[in-house]
Amino acid sequence: MKQLVKMEKRSSFMTPLSLSLFLLLIIIAALQLEASVPMKTIHYVNEWKTWSDAQQYCKENFTDLASGGYQREDLLNELVKNGDRSVWIGLYRDPGNASVWRWTGERGDASDDASWATTSEREMKNCTYLSFRKKTCPTLNVTSEANVTKDCKPSEYRGLYNAHCSESKLSYCSKGDQVQLETEAMSWYDAQESCNNKSMVLATVTQSNQHTFTAIGWTWIGLHIPPNTPGNYTSKDIWKWIGTDSQYNWGWGEPDHENCGVLRFPSNMLHSDSCSDRHRFMCFVDNVILVKENKTWEEALEHCRAIGSGDSSRHNHYRDHQYDLVSLQSEDDHRYARDKIQEATTNEVWTALRFLAGQWLWVDGEPQQYQNLPLCPAWGRHCGTLPKDHSTQWQIRDCMERRNFLCIKTPAG
Structure with missing residues (x-):
């Protein structure tokens, strides 16, 4: 008791x-x-969308684009039933990471003095151009650089922008302090080769030397995201998962020049693809x-x-x-x-x-x-x-x- x-x-x-x-x-x-x-639930969405539209759909209806868990047999069966060979997932090249941008030539790493027009200009495009717009001098009303007064120049610097490397633009080559305008429009890679043939490189632009570039319009410069090649930096440095995954199971020869990630079947391997292409996709719920x-x-x-x-x-x-x-x-x-x-x-x-x-x-x-x-x-x-x-x-x-x-x-x- x-x-x-x-x-x-x-x-x-x-x-x-x-x-x-x-x-x-x-x-x-x-x-x-x-x-x-x-821990997270994967949902297959049977709609065709671009990568950014797919991400927006996932955010509105689930958590985000899926970054793992896609090995589930029921999901794979549904993909096979719909005849899918590629689906969007939450993998993308990270253009906002300053370490992914490189200058051609000896300088290499891009620093913060590369004056982007806005921070949002670091979009999913791999090559960069310099932008000047036409300006009229109020006193002499001239637009040619030959008649510029001390206080007025006919072109106004707008900053750096990026674009798809396949676009055609004029370009600037440089060697040391020497800068040369190439007046034939071509892709970024062709412009780079043209400069190299002259023992020059596509130009580097900084806050201190941007006054030397005066051509009106859009001109390629040497700032770019290089492809992943041996001796360069690894894919993990410039590719990023939405969420917490950190594993990269790339297919042969991948990643390529494109900026968004797809999962390919039946290999179950990762590949890069153009973000503007349309695929079905997978979302996840945390x-x-x-x-x-x-x-x-x-x-x-x-x-x-x-x-x-x-x-x-x-x-x-x-x-x-x-x-x-x-x-x-x-x-x-x-x-x-x-x-x-x-x-x-x-x-x-x-x-x-x-x-x-x-x-x-x-x-x-x-x-x-x-x-x-x-x-x-x-x-x-x-x-x-x-x-x-x-x-x-x-x-x-x-x-x-x-x-x-x-x-x-x-x-x-």
């Missing part, structure tokens, strides 16, 4: 959620658990939420299970919750979650890993696959985290510590 009283007194200090955790193993065993929801609030493990569990539940005071923590603390099953799960938590304000985040009734488990009922978890963890250190770095897949921490956490959508959500 005394022993029973002691047990009742001890339990009086425990919250209802704490008591429920000790019954969770029994409940999980009794319930017929549904299949878990993946089912994981990073909560940047510092909570104890139980508070984090309660927070996740209250998402979308309305009145949290009446919320049932056992069933019908739309979100739960995240459980991590596969290598892809760990990679996706770890990429996502790089924006967390703590070095580790809570997961659904918990030590209860003498064993480790995921509180959402998923099978626990980790090896070498302590059989008898220190008092209080009964809760699992995922660290930002790649040193380990898990850490064991005191459940009363406070940190960020990941919630994932459940089948009920």
Whole structure:
């Protein structure tokens, strides 16, 4: 009888959620658990769109263009049924990254003194031209450079713009301080070859020397995004995934000069394609939420299970919750979650890993696959985290510590 009283007194200090955790193993065993929801859900869209229009559609109806998960057999079967050989995915050449732009000649890397007309001019086009527009001097009313006064020049510098390298334009060659205007219109690559034949290169333009370029109109210069060739920089430096993926499974000879990525079938390889082409496409829905609030493990569990539940005071923590603390099953799960938590304000985040009734488990009922978890963890250190770095897949921490956490959508959500 005394022993029973002691047990009742001890339990009086425990919250209802704490008591429920000790019954969770029994409940999980009794319930017929549904299949878990993946970290992200892929949706095939049977519409023909350009890459930018496809991305806009995905943002309006899902999360964004898909950046992974396209190996699912049901999706592949649907692609085959529709006769698709290429579908847009969330892979693109990143023109906003200054490191992708190169000058021809010795200078190489493009620096910030390359004066773009606007930052938005770094579009998905690989070659750059210089723009001057015609200007009338108010006093002499002349438009030829031969009759320029000291205070008036007939051409006004507008800045750098980019265009498709196949367009025809005049060009500037240079060698040292010498600058020469080529008056025959040609593509950027032909202009580059023409300059090289004169032992010159397409010109470099900076804030300090832009006054030496005065031709009215559009003229090619040496700023460009070079193709990926051996000895150049790798595709990973200039290609970027939407979302968190970081793997590049390029087809033979890829990526080419184009700026948007497609997935080709049946090879399941990545290829570059013109962003203005039209393809069907795949979107994804992100089912994981990073909560940047510092909570104890139980508070984090309660927070996740209250998402979308309305009145949290009446919320049932056992069933019908739309979100739960995240459980991590596969290598892809760990990679996706770890990429996502790089924006967390703590070095580790809570997961659904918990030590209860003498064993480790995921509180959402998923099978626990980790090896070498302590059989008898220190008092209080009964809760699992995922660290930002790649040193380990898990850490064991005191459940009363406070940190960020990941919630994932459940089948009920």
